[in-house]
Amino acid sequence: MTSSKLLPLSTEEHAAGNGLVSRRWLLRTGFPAAGAVGLSSGLVQAEELRVPDWSSSPGLDLTGYGQPSPFESEVVRPTLPLFPEGIGDGSGVSFTPLEKLAGTITPNGLFFERHHSGIPEIDPTAHQFAIHGLVERPLVFTVEALLRYPMVTKTCFIECAGNSLFNSFDEAQQRTAGEIHGLIGNAEWAGVSLAQLLDEAGVSPQGKWLVAEGADAAKMSRSIPIEKAMDGDAFIALYQNGERIRPEQGYPMRLVVPGWQGSMNVKWLRRIKVVSAPVYAKDETSKYTLLQKDGKSRQFTYEMGVKSVITSPSPGRELGAPGLYQISGLAWSGAGRITKVEVSADGGASWAEAMIPDQTSTRALTRFQLPWQWSGQSATLMSRATDEAGAVQPTREAWYEPYAANQLFHQNAIQVWAVSHDGGIRNVYV
């Protein structure tokens, strides 16, 4: 954007303090053209257009599986091993680079990872999936058999319960939006209804819980209330965004429990045991429980809370010259649809409602945007989402109120970005 002289916003355009522009204006005019919103035009003359080399000779040959442009080679998942080298190799996380993506679907190769013992290299013809326990007929399925079932398709997010872990530190960490909040991905999943398979096995009346277990070396396991399956919600995903699930996402199959803690969406699913009570697995006692100040811990807090983050501008996506920018971000809730996202440019003193182009998606990433006329002065950007259950994203201070210091699970606090006069952006706590 070229430098341009700023004029005051009209009453109609003004939505909140420090330059936020009304979403109604955005709705009416579509994407704003340069020079609108009280900006003087200041258009610059472009140079004569040249014919580049790639327009002068045939390009590359066909490929069996397409790859991103080499110019996009920096769009990758930042990785974070959780232990020193040689200790627990393969156990760690990689983050979806949220600030480098647009829209709402996470590309399969950039979908975050969390492994408890590396990625198993599973031959799908040798993989088996069993349903047993409190059932009339224990059953074992091949992948081939499951592929013959009617497919259910759902677009939903999967978010690690430890997402935003860097904001559990006492001091704000200078990391990108993806590194802080990128333990989430959003995909269209296709697979088989778990309720249908459970019906075929015949769940006994004593069967109240499911133990879902992976085929990885950790044999990661979680207890899941059977209601989540019997209401038709849970399913066994075989496809992600149209192609078979990637190895790091659970190939050849993973459980999907929309809206619930990521680790319950068990990857490399090999077994579901129907039981009468939770088994209190390591990852529902020692981990993924929320320690309070009083020493008690919240357990079985399945649903992921309402949350949002501004991905642009954000660290690594700094501002240039003062002028008109589009604030853009993602919002989501495990409870359902996002009904409202508010944006503040003055540290929460005033708020403007952002535009949500698609308000129909439920338990899925939802994009919001709002025009912002940046004056070139320091600003404090925040976004605050509300979901259809009426839950509102809390401040970090309010969120931490019941919890012990550094408690990191289920953090859905408002992210605050401090914009400095030179356009630099820092993660701050307020």
Add this chain to the structure above:
Amino acid sequence: MSTSKFGSKLILAAVALTFAMPLHAQNLGQVVGEGDLANWDISIGRDGVGLPTGSGTSSEGSAIWSEQCSACHGENGKGGPAGDLVGGIGSLTSLEHNKTVGSFWPYSTTLFDYVRRAMPYYAPGSLSDDEVYSIVAYLLNQNEIITDDAIMDAESLPQVEMPNADGFISYWPVANQ
């Protein structure tokens, strides 16, 4: 499903082709005996259901610990790069809370379940059930929850009372405050 029934179903299906197939019509799983699932059925219930035969003591566990566990979890379950498994009892309300097996884990059965399924990290499943009981006994003893000579087996392990057994509040189906 018998052949004759299948034939009549085909006719019905042809007549009612435009109607959706009932959801239960697939039945592509193979029936498997619970005995044939034994190698996979490694989940241990809080009441001890699923615990195998075998037993172990802390002193037996001590030797296995040095060889198999201490590199990641520390010489006595403390100070290792994978975090403490011993100590921290009573620390949960302090700013320096230390969540260990002794201070945090509510049920001893979880320990057997997890060690057997996932440890040692580079060779899970390589320990015998006696060895797993021994390591469990060692960790419980280091945390001063059981005595030096206590024998851990399918009967005694579920009866071990963990210090933080009452430390959890269930939020399913609703917050149980």
